[in-house]
Amino acid sequence: MSTNILSTITSDIFTLFNGVNLISLMIYTVLLYPLVIGFLFKLNSDALLNTIKSLFSTLALLLSLMISSTIVKGVFISDKYGIMDYINTKAGPSISALIQNRPQIFMGTILVILIVIIHQLLKLLIHLISEIGLSPLLQALDNLIKKGGGVLRRIFGVIFQIPRALCYAIILTFLLNYISMLNVSKNLDTTLENSKIYNYFSEKAVMPITKSKLAKSLPNIVGDSFKISNNEKQAIDLSNLGLDNIGSNELVYYNGVTLAQGVKSNDEINATGVTIAAKERNTYDKAKKIYEWVGSKITYDHDKAVQVMSNNRNIESGAIPTFYSKKGVCFDYACLFVAMARANGMKVRLIVGEGFNGKTWISHAWNEVYIPEEDRWVNVDPTFYIGGNYFDNEGFNLEHKNRKVAGEW
Numbered sequence: 001m002s003t004n005i006l007s008t009i010t011s012d013i014f015t016l017f018n019g020v021n022l023i024s025l026m027i028y029t030v031l032l033y034p035l036v037i038g039f040l041f042k043l044n045s046d047a048l049l050n051t052i053k054s055l056f057s058t059l060a061l062l063l064s065l066m067i068s069s070t071i072v073k074g075v076f077i078s079d080k081y082g083i084m085d086y087i088n089t090k091a092g093p094s095i096s097a098l099i100q101n102r103p104q105i106f107m108g109t110i111l112v113i114l115i116v117i118i119h120q121l122l123k124l125l126i127h128l129i130s131e132i133g134l135s136p137l138l139q140a141l142d143n144l145i146k147k148g149g150g151v152l153r154r155i156f157g158v159i160f161q162i163p164r165a166l167c168y169a170i171i172l173t174f175l176l177n178y179i180s181m182l183n184v185s186k187n188l189d190t191t192l193e194n195s196k197i198y199n200y201f202s203e204k205a206v207m208p209i210t211k212s213k214l215a216k217s218l219p220n221i222v223g224d225s226f227k228i229s230n231n232e233k234q235a236i237d238l239s240n241l242g243l244d245n246i247g248s249n250e251l252v253y254y255n256g257v258t259l260a261q262g263v264k265s266n267d268e269i270n271a272t273g274v275t276i277a278a279k280e281r282n283t284y285d286k287a288k289k290i291y292e293w294v295g296s297k298i299t300y301d302h303d304k305a306v307q308v309m310s311n312n313r314n315i316e317s318g319a320i321p322t323f324y325s326k327k328g329v330c331f332d333y334a335c336l337f338v339a340m341a342r343a344n345g346m347k348v349r350l351i352v353g354e355g356f357n358g359k360t361w362i363s364h365a366w367n368e369v370y371i372p373e374e375d376r377w378v379n380v381d382p383t384f385y386i387g388g389n390y391f392d393n394e395g396f397n398l399e400h401k402n403r404k405v406a407g408e409w
Contacts, residue, residue: 023176023188023195030168031197038161042153055164060122061115062167065174068114069206072107073388107398108178173201180360192360259350259407262318262331265339269323273340283346287369287378288391290340294333295385301327330355330365330383337367337382342409346370349377349408355384356399366390366400 180192192198276293277286304327307315319339322328328336334350341348347370355364366381381390381400390396 021191021195023191023198027169027172027195027197027201030172031165034161034165034168035158038157038159039154040157042150042157052160055160056126057123058164058167060126061119062171063122064115064119065171067118068111069174071114072111107395111178169197170201170205173198173206177202177206180356189360257317262335263338263342263350263407263409265319265343269319269336269339270343272323273343276340277344282371282373283369284371284373284378284392286344287341287346287371287380290337290344291380291382291385291391294337294340294382295390297326298322298333298336298382299327300383301325301329301332305329333383334365334367337380338407338409341367341369347372347409350406352404352406353400353402355381356401361401364400365406368405 176192176198180189273290277289280286280289304315317328317332317335319332319335322332322336323339338348338350349368350365351368352363352365354361355366356362364383366379366383368377369380370377378392379390379396379400380392381396384390384399
């Protein structure tokens, strides 16, 4: 209910500012406001100490946001250390239900708590350092300001506000990044994608902290290249079709390759898949070994991604070419996982939907594998492997949405 209201309000706001990129306007406002204030009110010796302390407090907030985001991403969302599994197992029913059904609320609460704690610790540390080492510097600046005229004081006023302006812009970008992750509004995602200043701060400041090098450079190609065709050869855009109800007379295409061709295997792939999982005794561990092999052995092919986006139908896609070239895009990772899982007698799905690339939501492909011993389907994303644990982790749905089953075997 509250999510729907928030989505409606957000849509109304973006409709009101139609033709103006509201995100860019917000970022430029917080970026320029401190500079204008610094120029208008100048810098005087009496306010120098307070200005320095205020600047350090802003820097402490930015650092706490970065550190907290890194912890939440690595420890909780990617679940590198199994902490989410432990919490989910040991916590009471209400906490477990919150993690499963409202992971955004749980992660957001953890993020806020960490920011508050780390911010206070950093402020204390900065206060101790400033008391010890800033006195000579402040005295020299004070003497310079007293000797200078109004122009010099205005210049210093702007200079001392530059770090604060950058901090404000980065903090706002962090917040917008997190709000986008909550899937509040499609209009918001589109506006973020079209905002050059947002993308600049995301790439330079946010994504190096919150995402792997691979994930932050994944292009939006899956939705542009997946098609469903019926017997009349009519192409239907994937983004407007619920794939769970594909008829038997319909074929899923990716870049001119049918899904059946994409997941097609051969004796060498089958033998490799069986060998990878041979030492494991249960389906869960076998599937995880295949996920680790595909994720670590295959390199993301950025050149192919560009060609696919240009509708180049002369490049090969699917499990077989990917196995031999050791390169591919998300569809290829998912197809190879399907082929190796099937070689081990597993029930497996190829899923299409959207993944969060660190800035906004992009079209993406991943897998689900059935674990008969536990009677459940497990989420698997071999493309995101180097970004953390994306095999049955509790935070998986925070970075994947609009799941549709393209194929099941």
